[in-house]
Amino acid sequence: MSQDDGCLICRKIVDNLTSAVMVFDPEYRLVFINTTGEMLFADSARHLVGLRAQELLTASNQTIENQLKQCLATGVSRTERNVVLGLPERQVTVDMSLTPLFEGVRPISVLIELHQLDRHLRISRDEQLLAQHNASRILVRGLAHEIKNPLGGLRGAAQLLDRELNSGELREYTQIMIAESDRLQSLLDRMLGPSKPPQKSLLNIHRVVERVRQLVRVEAPAGVSIECDYDPSLPTLYADKDQLIQAILNIARNAIQAVDERGNVIFRTRIHRQVTIGGQRNRLCVKIDVIDDGPGIEPDMMSQIFYPMVTGRADGTGLGLSIAQSLINQHGGLIEAISDRGQTIFSILLPLRNGNE
Ligand SMILES: Nc1ncnc2c1ncn2[C@@H]1O[C@H](COP(=O)(O)OP(=O)(O)OP(=O)(O)O)[C@@H](O)[C@H]1O
Ligand SMILES: [Mg+2]
Structure with a gap:
């Protein structure tokens, strides 16, 4: 040598x-x-x-x-x-x-x-977060699966009954049974989460984020500004486009709901070096931040937001973040959140691997 x-x-x-x-x-x-x-x-x-x-x-x-x-x-x-x-x-x-x-x-x-030292604290917290999240997802998926079959039977029986009934007044009840079964069915489908493994291809992350920005811009009230702050030098990423859109959309919708009628939401992209996720060290990661200036997340709720069925909204199902976390985990990544009154940042970390595995 x-x-x-x-x-x-x-x-x-x-x-x-x-x-x-x-x-x-x-x-x-x-x-x-x-x-x-x-x-x-x-x-x-x-x-x-x-x-x-x-x-x-x-x-x-x-x-x-x-x-x-x-x-x-x-x-x-x-x-x-x-x-x-x-x-x-x-x-x-x-x-x-x-x-x-x-x-x-x-x-x-x-x-x-x-x-x-605080970096090690964060690493062990990440590992704990992933393990707890996986355990609760398995529980919820199992439960949803068990309810799905008998629910299908109940809906089928209500439909048969509906056909046999002549009275319009009584059919009103069977129609309610069918409509409510359909509502439960779509909730269960969301609880089961992504059913396919990721279909990965090389993609430009800014195209994905721009698609989400377009979608939420249509939904957001006029007083909400939706800006971007992109690092144009980011390399292409090997990932499932639809799954990434779904994950970022779930986070962005929460941000829009948080700011309500008036506020600012920013999509920011950066590259990060030497990031440890779930015990694995990644040389390069793409970081996508969704930042809003809404009221923030209550500190006692903060540790639970990624669990399924945890919601702070009257009409929420509490599934958005749990699904987003699963989708990003399937890509070897992680979603983190920090929140204060007036600033909440959800960060999606996605490893950039050598080659295209
Ligand atoms: N940007 C944010 N600002 C303030 N609170 C937030 C933010 N993002 C999430 N939350 C809190 O986390 C909770 C969980 O979010 P999640 O997306 O999992 O469920 P949801 O929005 O309640 O329902 P769903 O997305 O299934 O319709 C929300 O109800 C809200 O209380
Ligand atoms: Mg949500």
Whole structure:
């Protein structure tokens, strides 16, 4: 193996670590950052290298530059646990290690490793969410299946009775029985959810989102604006077009219903790197956000919204999100939601795989 090959392998290893790795020079300027670091700062190494440590990070206890100074002066490594770091747009909780890098006996730069703790919390929450969701879907599907057959029998019997009856007054009752059976039947069909496995093809995600935007624009009141904010560089996706339309439509309809007569709904697309879904790490994911400025979801309802039959609306069946989650899970993806008064974001994460499996 040549020295170049060795360097390439080292670089690959460092980029695939789950910790963010950074190196700062004696002027506290960033000279190196790995791929996980780029993800943490949501920016590329090209933009980040050269920035001063305090432009990148603020630690809760003492300034990052003081810590770098101390590390360079003493030549001693240190690790701090549960540090809340302020990044340019958010806060994260990390275990942080500072290690001096020596040239001879003199420390010339400092290696910082950040091991993000809240990311692990999120991963285990995702896994729990998927497992619970699957269990409740199996229960609901089983129940719907059991009710479907006797319901078919009841409807058939009501139809036979309807044909035998001469009195128009009595037939009114059999007509009610038939109409209500049909209503229950379509509810059960929704409870059973998608019956076909996905029929995948290569597609442009913006065509799919635009189709949904067209559909909801027709349904939405005039005071609701429906905007888009797309990343035009997104690659094509291998997925079932109709299933994606159905999933995004269910989420978009909820957003329209939430804002009521007046409000804003935005469809946003972005690419995300190194996303873990259900324990599997994906190099690239497409993220489709549906954002509304409605009243938000009550905190005590938030943990239940993806379960079937959970609704906060008088005329809701509580199936929309559960079906959407199943459709996206069938594509190896996940739907997440965050909500505050005045802003709710539903995010659909879909892995982009190499090849077209
Ligand atoms: N954007 C949103 N803003 C506020 N609440 C929301 C939003 N999206 C979903 N919800 C809440 O989550 C509940 C569940 O949504 P879901 O789509 O599963 O069922 P539903 O809309 O009640 O009925 P269905 O979609 O089956 O007609 C909703 O009833 C609503 O209370
Ligand atoms: Mg709904």
